[in-house]
Amino acid sequence: MQMTSCADALVTDSAAAAAGWGCGFSCNTGVLNITPDGRQHLPILVHAKQNGRATGVVTTTRVTHATPAGFCANSPHRDLEDDIARQQIERGLDVIMGGGARHFPDTVLDRRDGHEVVRTADALFEKVGSPRLIGLFSRDHIPYVLDRTGDIPSLGEMAIAAIRSLESAPGGFVLQVEGGRVDHAAHDNDAPSLVREQIEFDRALGDVLDWMDGRDDTLLVVTTDHGNANPGLTFYGKRGEQGLRRLLKAERSFEWIFARISQGRKDGDLSRVAAQAVEAATGVALDQEGLNLFVASLESRRVMPFRQANTPTSVLGSLLATVYGVAFTSPNHTSDMVELTTLGPGSERFAPLMRVPEVWTAVTQAMGFAPPQPLEGMDRVIGLKRIEGD
Ligand SMILES: [Zn+2]
Structure with missing residues (x-):
């Protein structure tokens, strides 16, 4: 490890x-x-x-x-x-x-x-x-x-x-x-x-x-x-296998779904556009309650208690966890x-x-390497600013 x-x-x-x-x-x-x-x-x-x-x-x-x-x-x-x-x-x-x-x-x-x-x-x-x-x-x-x-x-x-x-x-x-x-x-x-x-x-x-x-x-x-x-399998018994079978039916990525939504929302109803994009990519029809949560996240409203998990992708991942039985902790x-x-x-x-x-x-x-020899200019000390993770 x-x-x-x-x-x-x-x-x-x-x-x-x-x-x-x-x-x-x-x-x-x-x-x-x-x-x-x-x-x-x-x-x-x-x-x-x-x-x-x-x-x-x-x-x-x-x-x-x-x-x-x-x-x-x-x-x-x-x-x-x-x-x-x-x-x-x-x-x-x-x-x-x-x-x-x-x-x-x-x-x-x-x-x-x-x-x-x-x-x-x-x-x-x-x-x-x-x-x-x-x-x-x-x-x-x-x-x-x-x-x-x-x-x-x-x-x-x-x-x-x-x-x-x-x-x-x-x-x-x-x-x-x-x-x-x-x-x-x-x-x-x-x-x-x-x-x-x-x-x-x-x-x-x-x-x-x-x-x-x-x-x-x-x-x-x-x-x-x-x-x-930390994706984890979370369904007991037969449901676990059924969830994975559903997962393998997905034909497009979330990236594709969100590209579809950002294109479609310009001149369409966001809720309808989002539902269609998710179904086209995954074959999963979100129920109305789930769709409402997803749309709220797309409108930057908070729907998950853990603030970090409110990215629209994480909200969609959580909604689909209900189908796939694969749940995540956060987008990080x-x-x-x-x-x-x-x-x-x-x-x-x-x-x-x-x-x-x-x-x-x-x-x-x-590999039996000899000690590293610095390249020209590498003796220069570099000032660092603090960077947040990604
Ligand atoms: Zn990364």
Whole structure:
């Protein structure tokens, strides 16, 4: 198990957690690889490159989002994603794959060094094996599995393409692969999307395990950076299974539902528009009482005793919990310990219970890295403002 608290909070955000893995020090909420004293620390993928490894990040979020950024960038604020994109290119990651094309204008991409750039699944498959590859498959995050249309690769396809690019690097490689939208679905209390995104992650993991089959030279670390919203099964007996069967019938995400509502409410009756959007996406017809609560939340009125749980997505998640039997605590991360699983050489370095920065220690020792050498300018101390979690 892994304890996920960060330097300034029991409940971490993804930046601080990823930075713990990224540099081996606890950082403050929202901060990437800069400790509370303002000192900058070399991120693990740059460190890996100094030690002769090829490197890559793969995610279903924007590639500039907090988790991949924690592996390769230094920033006083995770939202500085244009700057994070610039660092990803300038620091010479070999593979960058996911969403977030909006942060990579030509002026940034032109500074790449020998990378192929692809923007569709078909183009990706054509370039498999290219040693340096940038895949930007969406302007923003990659759409949820339930909403995905068009020519976008799955997480497993991206992960395997990344491995095919990196596997012949003479010094080996370090690759970070994230099923990042699991977290977003949990923030939304969107149980159907959460399950679909987790299944997509599980399939990607299966693809990676197939690649590892018969090898004895690769350490795999599987974990998450924090709990989120604590979804729990809450129905007894047969009702529990019936609820999950209903959940698997959902065809669209909450994100799709809320896009429909914000479009439709401009010139339609909010109550009718909301009811139709929920039913079209989930097949669930809300009863009048439930619909009234949902509409009240859409009008920013309080309907839940726990103030944090009054986001319209959380209210919808709570209404659908009545059908699915999957209930959430809030739209926020939680402080729970999380699973940490490893396979391959170096696994013995991982203790049964670890703090996030200790994972950095175990990985860098397993890889036999020399101590990190700061990049030019990294001796500059950075002033930090306090950031609230997200
Ligand atoms: Zn999150």
